[in-house]
Amino acid sequence: MPAEINFHVTRYNPECDQAPYVKTYRVPVREGMTVLDGLHYIKDNLDSSLAWRYSCRMGVCGSCGMLLNGRATLACNTQILHIATTDLTVGPLPNFDIIRDLVPDLLTMFEKHVAVKPYIVRADEAELDDPAGEFYQSPEELGAYLQFTYCIKCGCCMAACPTLATDARYSGPMPLAAAQRYNADTRDDGRRARNQLTGSSHGAFRCHYAGECSRVCPKGVDPAKAIQYLKRQLVLDYLHLARRKKPCAKMHGPGQGKPLANITPAPAKTV
Ligand code: SF4
Ligand code: SF4
Ligand code: FES
Structure with a gap:
């Protein structure tokens, strides 16, 4: 019955x-x-x-x-x-x-998605010169972003996000996970351009890591994790440490141990 x-x-x-x-x-x-x-x-x-x-x-x-x-x-x-x-x-x-x-109406989500440049951005013209050429990637390099490619743009994470519920301009978990997917791709040179948006006041730092987005994602994308990677890279980029050949195992804060040569102190705030 x-x-x-x-x-x-x-x-x-x-x-x-x-x-x-x-x-x-x-x-x-x-x-x-x-x-x-x-x-x-x-x-x-x-x-x-x-x-x-x-x-x-x-x-x-x-x-x-x-x-x-x-x-x-x-x-x-x-x-x-x-x-x-x-x-x-x-x-x-x-x-x-x-x-x-x-x-x-998913239009707002797709507008935010387009804004993070969800495609490979090249700094050179190698692809134009040789459209059929290969850009080699090791399995480890693929593994750095593979999970984030599984997104099917269903919007469930956006619906579950408490930050989006209070800030409609927040980029949200799907677009930010897409940004990390391309930032982590070794063929891509677009991270600095994406930082303009992902590092803005409505970008990754609005996420308070409640994790609701990852809990509901039907494809195991884990956008909350992607956003934490984004935050980390944004901080490194801000500190000009991203391209150091030998990154320090331990970060030095102001006044702690030997200062790092590449750090430009943030300008003092005037009240
Ligand atoms: S819930 Fe998962 S699959 Fe759906 S849009 Fe968000 S990240 Fe993509
Ligand atoms: S972890 Fe961040 S993006 Fe995901 S639901 Fe929470 S606030 Fe929103
Ligand atoms: S009908 Fe396509 S995901 Fe449900």
């Missing part, structure tokens, strides 16, 4: 609704059914006006991110009976405007 689960679904049509509201649908559920399957059941049998976004049905395209029982995750990757026995709340991803029902 299939279980019957109450789907409490957030509905909102900006053309005719003053505000979002919740509508409940009773859905017969078999073992193995995903939340995406449940939404299809509603659309096919109960309410054809329900809107959401999906494409691949297999956790690859990143389209079906939504809030399930308060957690940002993929509807196609979540079995109903794994998270619900009688009731299930289904809402759009927070920290985004709603286009309609469960469809978030």
Whole structure:
């Protein structure tokens, strides 16, 4: 016998609704059914006006991110009976405007993504001269950024981030993880250009490492870790230590031990 689960679904049509509201649908559920399957059941049998976004049905395209029982995750990757026995709340991803029902407007996320230059930037013209040429990378060099390439741009991390909830201009975990993905790539020379954004007042240092982004990421990207790497490199760049041939094992603060020759003291603040 299939279980019957109450789907409490957030509905909102900006053309005719003053505000979002919740509508409940009773859905017969078999073992193995995903939340995406449940939404299809509603659309096919109960309410054809329900809107959401999906494409691949297999956790690859990143389209079906939504809030399930308060957690940002993929509807196609979540079995109903794994998270619900009688009731299930289904809402759009927070920290985004709603286009309609469960469809978030991801434009702000993609604008921030583009702003960090999510592509390899070369300081030379070697690639133009030889477009089919190879840029060798060792497995270790690949390993420095591979995890961050798994991002499918689903926006779940952005929805879970408490900093984004209070600062809409914060770059957010997805774009910052993308910045680290390219910064850590040995073929790339764009880090200093990205620092303008990642080191800004709405960049990596706004992250207080709550780790919510990494907790919800369905692909194991761990954007919180990427952001901590970004912070570390930003500090090293600020101290002009990044390109030292023999980096010190231990950092020296002002007045501690022998001062490092390359450190330019920060100008004194005037009050
Ligand atoms: S980092 Fe993870 S949660 Fe964030 S957009 Fe990429 S895949 Fe989604
Ligand atoms: S670790 Fe940083 S980016 Fe991730 S959720 Fe927390 S504040 Fe946001
Ligand atoms: S439909 Fe593509 S990730 Fe869910």
